[in-house]
Amino acid sequence: MTEAPVTPPLQGVKVLDLGQIYNGPYAGFLLAHGGADVVKVEPLDGEALRKRGGGMGVPLSFAALNTNKRGIAINLKADRGKTLLIDLAKQADVLLENFAPGAMDRLGVGADVLMDVNPRLIYASGTGYGLSGPDRDNLAMDLTVQAVGGVMGINGPADGPPLKTGLAICDFLGGVHLYAAITTALYERSVTGQGRLVEVAMQEALYPALASNVAGMLSQGWKQPERRGNRHPTRGSAPYNVYECTDGHIAVICVRDAHWTSLLEVIGRTDAADDPRFATQALRGENEDAVDEIVAPWLRGRSKYEVTQIFKDNRIPAAPVRDLTEVTADPHMHARGMLHDVDHPEMGKIVLPSSPLRFAGSEPPALAPEPGIGEHTETVLADWLGLDAGMVEALKDSNVVG
Secondary structure, three states: OOOOOOOOOOOOOEEEEOOOOOHHHHHHHHHHHOOOEEEEEEOOOOOHHHHHHOOOOOOHHHHHHOOOOEEEEEOOOOHHHHHHHHHHHHHOOEEEEOOOOOHHHHHOOOHHHHHHHOOOOEEEEEEOOOOOOOOOOOOOOHHHHHHHOOHHHHOOOOOOOOOOOOOOHHHHHHHHHHHHHHHHHHHHHHHHOOOEEEEEEHHHHHHHHHHHHHHHHHOOOOOOOOOOOOOOOOOOOOOEEEEEEOOEEEEEEOOOHHHHHHHHHHOOOHHHHHOHHHOOHHHHHHOHHHHHHHHHHHHHOOOHHHHHHHHHHOOOOEEEOOOHHHHHOOHHHHHOOOEEEEEEOOOEEEEEEOOOOOOOOOOOOOOOOOOOOOOOHHHHHHHHHOOOHHHHHHHHHOOOEO
16 A cells, blocks of 8 residues: 655745855755745845856856745835735735845835734844844845954964855854744744744854854953864864875764774774873864874875775774765765756756755755846745736736736
């Protein structure tokens, strides 16, 4: 007997996604891949990330963050456009946005207005620094939040300048937390019947990830620790570094005595097992230079994938440092359905991600391409508001929708 497919966990949830760039759209992406009906609401000329294509079409980043959404274009500077958004919000379970604080209020469609017409609405706001506090109105981009949030102060080599991370860590940590706030509020509403304003500041979502680095201040008399490059931020473990191989680099970390013992056996240095400098993980961390002098020469004469396999066989934590061509071709992530080879109508053959969230019993949804600007305007207005084709055409003629 074949079991009936399990309903996606967010099926039936209606979401208005006014997100732009990365932060808001990623929260909407997670909701869409959880089964929600996510409608991406854009200006008539599209949201800001589209313009990063430089006139060459849709940027890959936009395509990656907006799969499985429907698209509608509304002119929120027109009174009829504002009324239309309010009407849609009456039908919605969630509205998310990551504009600057106060931007939606200035348009006349802020949280107070929308939650007044729909008390069950979850209004979700993603910002750089929050909706309150003295820094509320500071301009926030991933780079600037990395700077003020402490990331750049701890990133990079000790003898070099502060460095940003290579990824948009603040935008995406903020987006993940915004998704968590939304789903938490949806649960609460299932109990109380009432909606709620939820907000996430990127700076605050970032701070817990600094746990090891902030802890490192304690041993420094509560002063800023030095930048440590690829080594452990608190000098608490060794080996903990990135080492040169014949064809690149490999990351190696030994957090248990068993790892260290196995490593010494593999590299033929069991003589170091009785060295008092290496008796515990803490002592190995204090003597990290001596540890690297033992480990590095053996690694330097071998390829990164050869070493990776040897260490895997011996249960030693290690991984090759891969470039993005290797990562996007990763057989493991393709096998799990995280990455998909897609023949995009504009970009040709590309790789797009699915959601990393998995729900047992539910098949991950098929990957639907990102919507064009206002691609589903007619169907969304028909589905949500019951407007017929003539009504939608009149709105188009009035430059209210696109």
